[in-house]
Ligand code: FES
């Protein structure tokens with residue numbers, strides 16, 4: 001057992017955990033934040049993607065003790081003040097989700113991708129970078145559309161900010 | 164004619180489309196009202212209501228539920244494809260830290276826990292009737308939650324271990340000692356049906372438990388004798404699995420005070436789970452409540468009862484605490500109900516001008532260790548002749564047991580298999596006899612004038628404009644300018660190929676559906692319905708239908724589903740049935756509600772119902788300015804008449820036949836054999852389309868699953884050890900964002916005459932032609948190597964081998 005503190009969606013959370021506890025188990029079972037999903041046991045599906053110190057990671061492949069002292073954002077913490085993040089909004093408008101199981105991971109990965117590329121994305125790059133997030137329902141067509149649309153919004157917003 | 168088809172449509176049941184319309188079939192005034200109102204609005208691409216919770220992490224999937232004091236289960240599974248259980252020693256497991264309970268097949272028998280009543284033989288009036296060789300009802304292999312005699316496939320559950328934590332349960336499961344006696348096994352479909360194959364069930368020594376011949380045997384023989392050409396081929400549409408992204412999960416609890424069980428488990432329909440699991444436990448259905456909220460993908464795999472659902476309920480009563488089981492991905496690969504696995508031998512008799520005269524098909528379906536569902540074999544049986552007018556056909560349909568996981572309906576159950584066969588036959592025939600592939604198809608297509616068309620095995624196709632679909636698909640795929648693209652690809656060292664496939668499929672599904680609609684006091688409308696979505700967007704499209712019919716804003720309509728204490732009847736979601744069945748029964752219920760509303764407002768306004776009009780959600784006394792809105796009416800008449808609420812049951816047996824065409828272009832790398840899809844075009848006649856945003860989304864997903872099977876997916880089994888080789892997402896090839904193209908999809912709407920809304924079905928049409936069109940494209944790309952056929956999946960290794968074998972041969 002170890003005592004760890006992780007700041008999740010802005011709130012410091014201190015818990016005693018078994019050393020074998022995964023970060024995703026910490027989030028789901030210890031904190032009850034069930035928006036982050038588990039879809040596999042080999043780091044392949046991306047359903048568990050969260051932001052760890054600002055970067056998208058697969059939380060099934062990080063031990064909770066290794067994340068001690070860090071900042072985590074989950075899907076529950078993405079919308080700010082009741083306003084959906086542009087990526088969430090784009091998934092809704094473009095029907096980028098069906099069953100919704102892959103969706104939290106897809107959105108968290110996409111937010112990070114758009115940030116890293118500063119919104120400069122094309123279809124090929126989006127498809128290449130989302131390869132580690134599996135969706136069984138949508139055939140990816142509308143997910144790609146949603147990410148490109150959100151990237152476009154990001155670019156526009158930053159262009160305005162730069163003026 | 165001694166065709167067993169006679170049993171499929173006995174004289175007493177005349178197909179509704181072949182009947183004269185009786186006078187009484189006139190629509191009621193309220194039904195006319197709801198139809199008119201609905202048809203004014205449908206076809207709007209409304210984004211979905213359910214998205215709000217799903218994009219913010221507030222979905223309620225099965226594993227998201229937890230109960231106070233809950234315990235965790237782990238399952239001990241067979242490591243062998245076929246092995247007798249000589250005994251199970253629980254001692255060490257029970258001594259393991261945290262372990263509370265261990266149960267085995269012996270305990271099942273001791274407690275009188277019954278087998279799951281899967282009822283695998285499809286049974287609507289228009290399903291093909293499958294029987295044993297001697298015509299009797301088939302032995303389908305009982306499915307106990309845990310077997311006491313032997314394991315019949317790798318991964319079969321043989322014991323459950325319950326502990327304080329999931330990790331302790333897993334540790335405990337390692338310590339259950341099973342005394343195994345390995346037995347000879349067979350996993351291959353064709354081999355399982357060969358004489359001398361190891362016997363899976365003593366009751367069926369040769370493993371073939373279904374053997375039925377359909378169609379006109381003499382007529383077919385005569386047509387073959389008179390034909391100028393006969394083209395023959397054999398196909399294996401291999402085993403795949405659903406890979407729902409949410410692994411299956413269940414949480415069971417028992418309340419000793421009320422003596423009621425509760426199960427949280429995502430499925431294809433909570434009502435079926437309740438009915439079948441209550442039989443397993445030997446309790447009244449009312450003593451089991453099943454809850455199924457958000458479901459992370461189904462595709463057929465979740466329509467049937469899983470043993471773990473029964474196990475957590477049984478175990479929870481034994482220890483007096485809730486028990487949770489969540490499958491790992493490896494467990495899902497081993498033991499989710501799987502799909503396809505059909506071997507077919509096909510012969511096509513052709514006249515010298517290209518007219519198809521007759522067809523013979525011998526279809527063998529591998530159901531695994533026991534029969535959970537014969538839907539794939541049955542659904543495919545009715546469609547072997549595809550979109551073509553083939554006057555005579557004979558089908559021998561067989562099903563065989565083997566030492567593999569059970570198969571079930573999977574995305575467009577049975578249809579891709581037979582579509583693959585007929586569409587590959589078109590290509591082979593054109594190649595062998597020197598016809599143009601498209602012209603050969605065109606001359607044999609069923610014309611619209613022949614609708615409703617009865618095919619040679621007795622299926623009645625309701626409607627469709629097949630040649631128009633074909634023309635439109637060719638046009639939007641830019642078929643005509645292919646050659647220029649091929650030259651351009653060749654410059655980059657790539658082989659460009661194109662594939663075409665027509666399809667027709669059927670949607671029958673469980674025929675019963677119920678809708679309840681109530682005008683609530685708070686100004687909302689509540690609709691209770693028994694279908695279970697898993698991403699199909701029912702909460703939106705159903706709300707949209709009801710809102711349009713009752714002429715109220717869509718935000719006011721709320722769909723309630725997935726709780727058997729509220730939803731009492733419901734066929735679940737499968738076979739593309741939901742919108743058609745639910746839409747129809749909701750239309751009927753809406754009409755009833757308007758009839759009741761007219762009656763009540765007539766009373767209130769001092770008139771008679773025939774003087775009341777309804778428009779914009781408001782009842783209005785004709786030639787007056789007296790009106791009352793539907794919500795106000797509900798409130799004002801609540802005390803005197805009770806809630807403004809209707810319940811409507813409907814039963815619909817008549818199948819519909821969605822149809823269309825798909826075109827695929829692939830680029831193959833000359834050196835590596837890597838295949839990339841560069842264009843993918845579809846036309847789908849879904850009947851009336853309620854929400855195109857949702858229908859397109861369903862089509863995209865359907866395409867990906869069909870393409871996945873054609874290109875990568877395979878439940879491979881090592882022939883020497885009988886061990887499954889695909890146990891994780893690292894060994895099972897999946898459609899991913901970087902190996903899939905964007906799609907070019909169009910919807911065609913030829914309204915079905917079988918239901919008042921004209922709906923056929925959407926989604927499955929993406930999958931049905933995909934296998935054929937991808938393989939046709941790959942064979943086309945490889946034509947210069949003399950390749951005529953290739954086994955799926957078309958992995959680089961298979962393609963490379965085909966290129967090199969062809970080279971040697973030529
Ligand atoms: S659960 Fe983390 S990658 Fe699949």
Ligand code: FES
Nearest residue numbers: 098102135136137
């Ligand atoms: S929406 Fe179902 S897995 Fe992506």
